[in-house]
Amino acid sequence: xxxxxxRTGISFSVTLSDRRRLEDxxxxxxxxxxxVWRARIVLLSAEGAGTNAIMRExxxxxxxVWRWQERFAAEGFEGLLRDKTRRSRVPKxxxxxxxxxxxxxxxxxxxxxxxxxGAAMAKAVGVSVSSVQRxxxxxxxxxxxxxxxxxxxxxxFVDKLRDIVGLYVDPPAHAVVLSxxxxxxxxxxxxxxxxxPMKKGRAGTMTHDYKRHGTTCLFAxxxxxxGTVIGRNMQRxxxxxxxxxxxxxxxxxxxxxxxxxxxxxxRPQPSHRARVAGATSALDLPLHPTSASxxxxxEGFFAxxxxxxLKRGVFRSLxxxxxxxxxxxxxxxxxxxxxxxxxxxxxxxxxxxRGHQVLDSIH
Numbered sequence: 001x002x003x004x005x006x007r008t009g010i011s012f013s014v015t016l017s018d019r020r021r022l023e024d025x026x027x028x029x030x031x032x033x034x035x036v037w038r039a040r041i042v043l044l045s046a047e048g049a050g051t052n053a054i055m056r057e058x059x060x061x062x063x064x065v066w067r068w069q070e071r072f073a074a075e076g077f078e079g080l081l082r083d084k085t086r087r088s089r090v091p092k093x094x095x096x097x098x099x100x101x102x103x104x105x106x107x108x109x110x111x112x113x114x115x116x117x118g119a120a121m122a123k124a125v126g127v128s129v130s131s132v133q134r135x136x137x138x139x140x141x142x143x144x145x146x147x148x149x150x151x152x153x154x155x156x157f158v159d160k161l162r163d164i165v166g167l168y169v170d171p172p173a174h175a176v177v178l179s180x181x182x183x184x185x186x187x188x189x190x191x192x193x194x195x196x197p198m199k200k201g202r203a204g205t206m207t208h209d210y211k212r213h214g215t216t217c218l219f220a221x222x223x224x225x226x227g228t229v230i231g232r233n234m235q236r237x238x239x240x241x242x243x244x245x246x247x248x249x250x251x252x253x254x255x256x257x258x259x260x261x262x263x264x265x266x267r268p269q270p271s272h273r274a275r276v277a278g279a280t281s282a283l284d285l286p287l288h289p290t291s292a293s294x295x296x297x298x299e300g301f302f303a304x305x306x307x308x309x310l311k312r313g314v315f316r317s318l319x320x321x322x323x324x325x326x327x328x329x330x331x332x333x334x335x336x337x338x339x340x341x342x343x344x345x346x347x348x349x350x351x352x353x354r355g356h357q358v359l360d361s362i363h
Contacts, residue, residue: 012073014046021077038068038080045069093131101125101135105143116143151355154289161345163286164295168224168341177224179297179339183305188213188321191314206312214318218305218325222298227336229301231329233322297339301332 014022022039025031037058044054054065071079101121109116110124118129118136125132136142154160171177189210198204220231293299309328315321 012042012045012069014042018077019043019046035081038071041065041068042072042080093127093135097125097127097131098135098138101127101132102139102141105136105141115146149355150291151352151359152289152291154292157289157292157352158349160287160289161292161295161348164288165341165343165345167286168297168339171224178221179224180219180221181296181298181302183218183220183302186216186218186310186321186325188215188315188318189313190316213315213321216318216321216325218302220298220301222301222339224297224339227338228333229298229329229336231325233325297341304332 022043025039026036026043028036037060040058041054041060044057049057051062051065054060055062058065068080075082104121104124105116109120113120118132121132122129167177190213191207192209192211193207195204195206196202216233216235218231218233220229222229288295305325305328309324313321313324315324
């Protein structure tokens with residue numbers, strides 16, 4: 001062990017174990033560079049190099065060299081790996097300010113605004129916008145966001161829910177379970193100017209305005225067994241248009257294409273069902289509860305159709321829109337998977353009841 005003296009009053013000793021640790025740190029390619037040059041300062045000092053020589057070798061200032069020599073002398077090897085904590089230049093906010101920000105956030109903002117913004121809250125409380133944002137993050141507040149919801153008010157919600165989930169989870173033998181609905185007002189939109197494709201560092205572009213070339217209604221039925229969808233585009237969405245595709249589905253294939261032992265299309269007899277006027281006797285339709293579209297399996301297909309084909313689509317005519325929808329149906333059916341219901345109906349019922357209780361307590 002050798003003892004080295006630098007400027008007046010500062011000296012430190014480097015043991016053999018310290019030297020090995022310092023040399024290993026300098027050779028470690030994955031070590032932070034700030035730790036590496038600190039170790040080099042100590043090793044150069046141990047070799048007898050002066051302050052000016054160490055400054056030239058490491059590229060650090062005189063005060064920096066002295067600082068880490070003093071740190072090693074006081075704390076040893078471990079002191080080189082620790083950054084000195086400094087007090088923040090920004091004084092901490094008084095807890096009463098955070099309480100006021102939280103309290104005001106829970107109330108309506110002044111004037112005709114619907115919600116608080118960071119700038120409005122900062123002006124009202126007298127702090128910076130970043131302080132307001134830190135307080136909101138700490139308390140899990142996001143006044144700029146809102147979540148949409150809809151609670152079913154159907155008095156027969158529980159019974160209808162269990163009927164529908166029962167069809168999904170445990171359909172009767174030899175039954176074909178279909179989820180049937182319509183997606184109305186699908187617009188054939190053509191953009192006023194062509195957009196630019198996506199490139200590195202830039203998203204694809206699309207004009208905000210458009211030309212409308214008509215609308216169509218898609219009537220569709222999803223087969224829960226295999227996930228295939230039967231759909232047809234129509235100009236109107238009356239009950240006649242709704243019944244026609246279902247009649248054809250109920251009749252099954254043409255006589256020459258029918259299998260030798262055809263299965264009868266039948267539905268179970270739930271406690272709550274509605275028979276569509278004019279439909280075949282084999283087609284009974286259990287109605288969904290009002291404001292409970294998520295119970296419908298076909299709604300998932302409609303959401304995917306909108307997101308993946310319609311939202312960014314450009315259609316110069318109604319015929320182009322029909323062709324695009326039909327191609328999407330073909331592609332979906334070529335890769336379809338059986339529909340699997342995973343939600344617990346008891347949890348859904350409990351959540352709806354809690355929602356009604358909260359709304360009743362507030363309003």
